[in-house]
Amino acid sequence: MESPNVSGVLDSKIPAGPLESKWEDHKGHLRLVNPNNKRKFTIIVVGSGLAGASAAASFGELGYKVKCFCFQDSPRRAHSIAAQGGINAAKNYHNDGDSVFRLFYDTVKGGDFRSREANVYRLAEVSVQIIDQCVAQGVPFAREYGGLLDNRSFGGAQVSRTFYARGQTGQQLLLGAYQALCRQIDAGTVTMFPRHEMLDLVVENGRAVGIITRNLVTGALDRHAAHAVVLATGGYSNVYYLSTNAKGSNVTAAWRAHKRGAFFANACYTQIHPTCIPASGDYQSKLTLMSESLRNDGRIWVPKNPDDKRSPDQIPDADRDYYLERKYPSFGNLVPRDVAARNAKSVVDEGKGVGPQKNGVYLDFADSIRRLGRKTIEERYGNLFEMYDKITGENPYVVPMRIYPAPHYTMGGLWVDYNLMSNVPGLFVLGEANFSDHGANRLGASALMQGLADGYFVIPYTIGDYLADFLNAKTPTDTDAFAAAEAEVRAGVDRFLKIQGKRTADSYHRELGRIVWDYCGIARTAEGLRKALELIPALREDFWQNLRIPGGSAAVNQELEKAGRVADYFDLGELMCRDALDREESCGGHLREEYQTPEGEALRNDEKYSYVAAWEHNGAGKAPTLHKEPLAFEAVKLTQRSYK
Amino acid sequence: MNLTLHIWRQGGPDQPGRMVRYDVKDVNEHSSFLEMLDVLNQQLIEKGDDPIAFDHDCREGICGSCGFVINGEAHGPLPKTTVCQLHMRHFKSGDTLHLEPWRSRAFPVLKDLMVNRSAFDRIIQAGGYISVSTGSAPEANLTPIPKPLADRAFEAAECIGCGACVAQCPNGAANLFTGAKVAHLNLLPQGQAERETRAVGMVEQMEQEGFGSCSNFAECEAVCPKGISIDNIARMNRDYLKAKLQGVNRLVVVGA
Amino acid sequence: MAWFTDFSKAAIGKKAVMAVSGIILFGFVLVHMIGNLHLYEGPGHLDEYGQFLRHMGAPALPPNGALWIARLVLLSAVVLHIWSAWQVTLMNRAARPTDYTYRPQVHTTYAARTMRWGGAIILLFVIYHLLHFTTGTVHPSFEEGAVYHNVVAGFSVWWVSLFYIVAQLALGLHLYHGVWSLFQSLGWSHPRFNLWRNGLAQAFAWIVTLGNISFPIAVLTGLVR
CATH class of the missing domain: 1.10.1060.10 (Alpha-helical ferredoxin)
Structure with a gap:
């Protein structure tokens, strides 16, 4: 592999001044668009999850003309809907010492000091407004008997700051944003384009001016022009094929923008969630997350003897290895996600895995049921136990659950500045699709917070500052840039259909996912990453020779949709490995086996790698250029995480 | 497990549809209903046939994308379960299953089991x-x-x-x-x-x-x-x- | 009228019309059944009861006045009940243009599924019943005012009694789903008493049905002669 070209220092546009007042000051100085002029601006929003729906609704309320796109049949189905746990906010309702600063600090530390202080502080600041907004929309958060909002401690946090709606917080928050979006659709400010997939970004004179979409019902390619394009298209965990993401979740919109010049940052920062149901066979199409709140009362163990044939309840304590409690006496089963995931992988790799495929570890509630009674456990986790039973056919009240880590969230994404604008002027990126707030690892209940913070409370301010320059600017679609982009998309679609080989898109995706999982998953090594960088291009070559897509392009063709997404995953998978190889340290979700503390903890190298790695696409077959945005820490002191 | 499926096939919104029979062999009882259809679709593609179109996304029973009627029941025989969470262990070898899209004037069929909601x-x-x-x-x-x-x-x-x-x-x-x-x-x-x-x-x-x-x-x-x-x-x-x-x-x- | 058109524009409005007219008709069948229990007190009492109905409201109202007012109210209720049923039936047919090719599973009750046919049977029955006991047109030995005689003679024909019994069973099913349903249609729902709605509907349907069926059976078995 060629060594990456390194150049430039990116301008993050972080406002000057003390951390606590940056956002307030910045808002005060952003340029505004006159209310009567707002309707003269068109904004494209791609994606209708928490970030996209909240942004589109807020733009509509302000009076902008909005075109919102989603590939699902309704904006309500975006994958934010599946988030279970909750949403953090520094309300300090529990009087337990929480504050904006503490939420900020926990998030920076949780991200292993690889996020931007200023962004994270702003996130913690607006978190309190999010709760107010959602409650006013009618989001039915859990309440105490006194009628006030309930909070719980989540993901090992030392304070109770997580708001939740049973195990369906994401659903309720998304429906709140969706309903706000519906209100604007009814008011005529937002036009919704469901079953439309963005297949290219149109860049003219260096500015994002529109997108090319494919209508997934008729196959028609359409040009859409706007004064600004906002991507809120989620993460790329599906590069692994098996992940907790929805089957349709994809990187295509972000990747096509990347190919048009937007830098892709920290691609190797992926989060592998420790508590998922293990795969049961090779037909497995996705993995299901079990909320990590289960670790509050469940004990994780494997039999000491890998060949132990006894049923789990027959294995006495002496023959069980409660490996997390053993290695991390003070945090025990509540160690952070990455630590729990890594340890599960190593015991399974040692051959100590449990279940028919020996690919899981036990999460055992027997002690808690004895201590608290079955009723209490049922109240706390009833719906999760039911879901587990539904999927595995096993009753977790009787038999311990089997769990294994699964790709869940990607911290990396398109690079954005403090205003959430990418390096391509006019292209904004929100939510999981950007890289900005979670560093190398995301804390539980922070994804929903970031999606809504970006959409409700950041982008409505910052986009005006950009638009102010373009009052009365025309948005034609009959330009050379649009024609060229459309022609390229058309050629791409035709290329898939012409191959007429033997293998399905899914079979390639599965094989690619296996490579990325093996070499750029829970733990990475230079050797493995180099190997992956040989395997991926070879498989990609075969993909372009031997793919079979049935049918044509002028109707519903789900295989064609898959093929486009898999093609982008090949390129992304390669970039992930490149990024992981280049980052010769361990941090958060990125563990390089060469860089560990003697206890097996991630060992950062702050001197050399305290930067955001933003990659520039240089065309197919060419090595990308690495741009570094140095990270400066003023408010927090860099420490080594320890959960002993 | 072997199953006989009768599935509604319809090329597009304005085309006529009909029930088509498929014999599915060696279904794994731990797979979900949609995974069973995935396997069938892979076989159809490899044979050069058009795969069966159906909406699906999260496969966790929360997005609401999936759904069709199995033997007269929306989402199949298991209560409080979407088809993506319905596992094949609830059927037995030799079963004959009829799969049809949601039928309603307000939900026109787009293709096969996929409707416009x-x-x-x-x-x-x-x-x-x-x-x-x-x-x-x-x-x-x-x-x-x-x-x-x-x-x-x-x-x-x-x-x-x-x-x-x-x-x-x-x-x-x-x-x-x-x-x-x-x-x-x-x-x-x-x-x-x-x-x-x-x-x-x-x-x-x-x-x-x-x-x-x-x-x-x-x-x-x-x-x-x-x-x-x-x-x-x-x-x-x-x-x-x-x-x-x-x-x-x-x-x-x-x-x- | 404009108000009524707007109110009944949506199916929910039409169902409210159906429910309210249903309540009137439920009240009627209950009172009718109770009144007919005079049969068991012998000829004098039943004929007196008939007399009473014809002179209700006197002297403010002329003879048969109250009866005709009641008949008009009932007739309007029947017309509105059928009109709303007809309207929603058309709407429902249109809403499901293609049926499932295979649909053995049904979750709802038999009573709910047979509302339309049951309603039609009841309508035919009511017409027969009026021709039988009110006008006497199809009665073998009708005597104006001799209610007891008319009932006993009428029910002595076994197949007439059988038709009455069948019709009453249809009415029972119709009442069961109808009473339960009206709470839903009018939005009379509360977690605290929702469980009672089913019991109430069943009790109402049983009382009316058993009461009404008892009359032909009593005649056929010779209990009343």
């Missing part, structure tokens, strides 16, 4: 929201809501918008879907200001979409993957009738 979105657009623009919300804990009330609102709000209620209803009615949203918002103190206009707007939109009327069969409740109660329909009826007795009409909303 945009009518649901338009019902929500007609009032299924609380008008609170971003930034104008008061402090969240200013309005205490008794827990039992909040719980009832939550249970109505659990609807995933899959359309099983419409599919199962002999009248093709959408009252459970609409009633669940009316009830969710009209139960809460935040929803009171628009209580009447919401009920009127959503009900009248539901009519315009061509859904049928409610005969109180309760078929919808029986197949709802979230177990949403028809009590919510009663609540919608009450709010609608009260509003109509007061002469309330649908609001015309104009953007900023």
Whole structure:
């Protein structure tokens, strides 16, 4: 592999001044668009999850003309809907010492000091407004008997700051944003384009001016022009094929923008969630997350003897290895996600895995049921136990659950500045699709917070500052840039259909996912990453020779949709490995086996790698250029995480 | 496990459809229903046939994308379960299964088992929201809501918008879907200001979409993957009738 | 009228019309059944009861006045009940243009599924019943005012009694689903008493049905002669 070209220092546009007042000051100085002029601006929003729906609704309320796109049949189905746990906010309702600063600090530390202080502080600041907004929309958060909002401690946090709606917080928050979006659709400010997939970004004179979409019902390619394009298209965990993401979740919109010049940052920062149901066979199409709140009362163990044939309840304590409690006496089963995931992988790799495929570890509630009674456990986790039973056919009240880590969230994404604008002027990126707030690892209940913070409370301010320059600017679609982009998309679609080989898109995706999982998953090594960088291009070559897509392009063709997404995953998978190889340290979700503390903890190298790695696409077959945005820490002191 | 499937195949919205028989061999009992169809589709593609189109996304029973009728039951035989969460262990070798798309005038078939459910979105657009623009919300804990009330609102709000209620209803009615949203918002103190206009707007939109009327069969409740109660329909009826007795009409909303 | 058109524009409005007219008709069948229990007190009492009905409201109302007012109210209720049923039936047919090719599973009750046919049977029965006991047109030995005689003679024909019994069973099913249903249609729902709605509907349907069926059976078995 060629060594990456390194150049430039990116301008993050972080406002000057003390951390606590940056956002307030910045808002005060952003340029505004006159209310009567707002309707003269068109904004494209791609994606209708928490970030996209909240942004589109807020733009509509302000009076902008909005075109919102989603590939699902309704904006309500975006994958934010599946988030279970909750949403953090520094309300300090529990009087337990929480504050904006503490939420900020926990998030920076949780991200292993690889996020931007200023962004994270702003996130913690607006978190309190999010709760107010959602409650006013009618989001039915859990309440105490006194009628006030309930909070719980989540993901090992030392304070109770997580708001939740049973195990369906994401659903309720998304429906709140969706309903706000519906209100604007009814008011005529937002036009919704469901079953439309963005297949290219149109860049003219260096500015994002529109997108090319494919209508997934008729196959028609359409040009859409706007004064600004906002991507809120989620993460790329599906590069692994098996992940907790929805089957349709994809990187295509972000990747096509990347190919048009937007830098892709920290691609190797992926989060592998420790508590998922293990795969049961090779037909497995996705993995299901079990909320990590289960670790509050469940004990994780494997039999000491890998060949132990006894049923789990027959294995006495002496023959069980409660490996997390053993290695991390003070945090025990509540160690952070990455630590729990890594340890599960190593015991399974040692051959100590449990279940028919020996690919899981036990999460055992027997002690808690004895201590608290079955009723209490049922109240706390009833719906999760039911879901587990539904999927595995096993009753977790009787038999311990089997769990294994699964790709869940990607911290990396398109690079954005403090205003959430990418390096391509006019292209904004929100939510999981950007890289900005979670560093190398995301804390539980922070994804929903970031999606809504970006959409409700950041982008409505910052986009005006950009638009102010373009009052009365025309948005034609009959330009050379649009024609060229459309022609390229058309050629791409035709290329898939012409191959007429033997293998399905899914079979390639599965094989690619296996490579990325093996070499750029829970733990990475230079050797493995180099190997992956040989395997991926070879498989990609075969993909372009031997793919079979049935049918044509002028109707519903789900295989064609898959093929486009898999093609982008090949390129992304390669970039992930490149990024992981280049980052010769361990941090958060990125563990390089060469860089560990003697206890097996991630060992950062702050001197050399305290930067955001933003990659520039240089065309197919060419090595990308690495741009570094140095990270400066003023408010927090860099420490080594320890959960002993 | 071997199964005989009869599946509705329809090339496009305006094309005629028919049931086609497929013999599926060696189905793994631990796979989900959709994974069973995935395997069949891979075989169809490899044989050069057109795979069966069906909507699906999260495969965790929460996005509401998936759903078709299996032997006359929306989402199949297991209560409170979407087809993506329905596992093959609930069937036995030799079973014959008939798979058909949701049937309703308001849900035209797009292809095979895939239907257009945009009518649901338009019902929500007609009032299924609380008008609170971003930034104008008061402090969240200013309005205490008794827990039992909040719980009832939550249970109505659990609807995933899959359309099983419409599919199962002999009248093709959408009252459970609409009633669940009316009830969710009209139960809460935040929803009171628009209580009447919401009920009127959503009900009248539901009519315009061509859904049928409610005969109180309760078929919808029986197949709802979230177990949403028809009590919510009663609540919608009450709010609608009260509003109509007061002469309330649908609001015309104009953007900023 | 404009108000009524607007109110009954949506199916929910039509169902409310159906429910309210249903309540009137439920009240009628209950009172009718109770009144007919005079049969068991012998000829004098039943004929007196008939007399009483014809002179209700006197002297404010002329003879048969109250009866005709009641008949008009009942007739309007029947017309509105059938009109709303007809309207929603058309709507429901249109809403499901293509049926499932295979649909063995049904979750709802038999009573709910047979409302339309049951309603039609009841309508035919009512017409027969009026021709039988009110006008006497199809009665073998009708005597104006001799209610007891008319009933006993009428029910002595076994196949007439059988038709009455069948019709009453249809009415029972119709009442069961109808009573339960009206709570839903009018939105009379509350978690605290919802469980009672089914019991109430069943009790109401059983009482009316058993009461009504008892008359032909009593005649056929010779209990009343």
